[in-house]
Amino acid sequence: MISSPPFYLSGIGKRKEKMKVKSKGDDHEERDSEQVSRMFDEISGSYDRLNRVISLGRDLAWRRMAAKATLDVCPKKILDVCSGTADMAIEMARTVGGNPIIDGVDFSPDALDSGSKKLKKTGLEKVVRLKVADAESLPFDDSSYDAVTIAFGLRNIKDRNRALFEFKRVLRTGGRFVCLEFSRPDNRALRHLVMFYLRNVVPLIAWSFRADAGAYRYLAETVAAFPDAPDLCGMLKDAGFVNTRYKQLFLGSAVIHIADKP
Numbered sequence: 617m618i619s620s621p622p623f624y625l626s627g628i629g630k631r632k633e634k635m636k637v638k639s640k641g642d643d644h645e646e647r648d649s650e651q652v653s654r655m656f657d658e659i660s661g662s663y664d665r666l667n668r669v670i671s672l673g674r675d676l677a678w679r680r681m682a683a684k685a686t687l688d689v690c691p692k693k694i695l696d697v698c699s700g701t702a703d704m705a706i707e708m709a710r711t712v713g714g715n716p717i718i719d720g721v722d723f724s725p726d727a728l729d730s731g732s733k734k735l736k737k738t739g740l741e742k743v744v745r746l747k748v749a750d751a752e753s754l755p756f757d758d759s760s761y762d763a764v765t766i767a768f769g770l771r772n773i774k775d776r777n778r779a780l781f782e783f784k785r786v787l788r789t790g791g792r793f794v795c796l797e798f799s800r801p802d803n804r805a806l807r808h809l810v811m812f813y814l815r816n817v818v819p820l821i822a823w824s825f826r827a828d829a830g831a832y833r834y835l836a837e838t839v840a841a842f843p844d845a846p847d848l849c850g851m852l853k854d855a856g857f858v859n860t861r862y863k864q865l866f867l868g869s870a871v872i873h874i875a876d877k878p
């Protein structure tokens with residue numbers, strides 16, 4: 617897909633660790649990190665359009681809210697993890713203009729390549745720098761960022777605790793962590809409805825877009841296996857964050873977590 621790799625497309629392809637996706641039943645599916653990265657490479661061309669349709673157009677507003685929660689602390693340097701096609705980084709860059717500097721990292725080179733094209737189109741390529749990196753082992757110094765963001769990414773990470781420790785490590789004291797993620801509503805009936813939509817309707821939508829329906833079945837699996845909002849707060853506290861709180865969006869089908877480094 618990429619003819620001559622830009623500087624950021626390096627160090628990819630060495631990950632062999634297994635990602636275990638445990639669904640509600642007993643059946644689990646294992647995907648290694650390389651498969652996950654390849655899957656996101658393959659859907660990178662249709663990812664943005666499908667994201668808009670699947671979230672009923674809400675993903676843009678959700679990212680805007682997550683960006684606002686991040687920019688509230690006036691960060692000068694922001695790290696956007698699992699940046700993918702760079703929508704979260706672009707949302708923050710648009711809001712703040714030339715300052716701050718935003719680094720976006722992801723382990724899918726093709727997703728970053730799509731992001732890089734969008735940055736050029738929007739004239740934001742000097743504000744946002746993209747780099748291939750694994751969220752579980754960030755190539756950055758301790759305390760080097762004022763804020764760390766992750767949008768629709770934490771669900772996909774194999775060792776989330778390890779990633780949370782990495783996010784805290786690269787944050788400066790008083791720095792802010794903001795996570796936007798799909799979730800399951802608290803209300804039982806709504807929860808069933810959302811899971812039905814994700815399991816049965818979303819793969820059909822993906823198929824109609826000629827995208828890999830399997831990749832979108834994976835979305836339902838990971839949402840089903842992802843911790844509920846209060847449990848994720850607990851994980852953030854265990855990782856050493858303070859002031860942990862969350863806001864549920866769209867009847868609880870998405871959630872923004874905010875936490876600070878003490």
Ligand SMILES: C[S@@+](CC[C@H](N)C(=O)[O-])C[C@H]1O[C@@H](n2cnc3c(N)ncnc32)[C@H](O)[C@@H]1O
Nearest residue numbers: 656698699700722723724750751767768769772
């Ligand atoms: C659903 S996309 C989200 C992209 C973007 N943040 C957004 O708001 O649309 C999830 C991204 O996480 C990336 N990802 C998953 N696990 C990762 C890891 N361990 N390290 C780096 N990137 C990872 C995938 O490659 C993919 O691009």
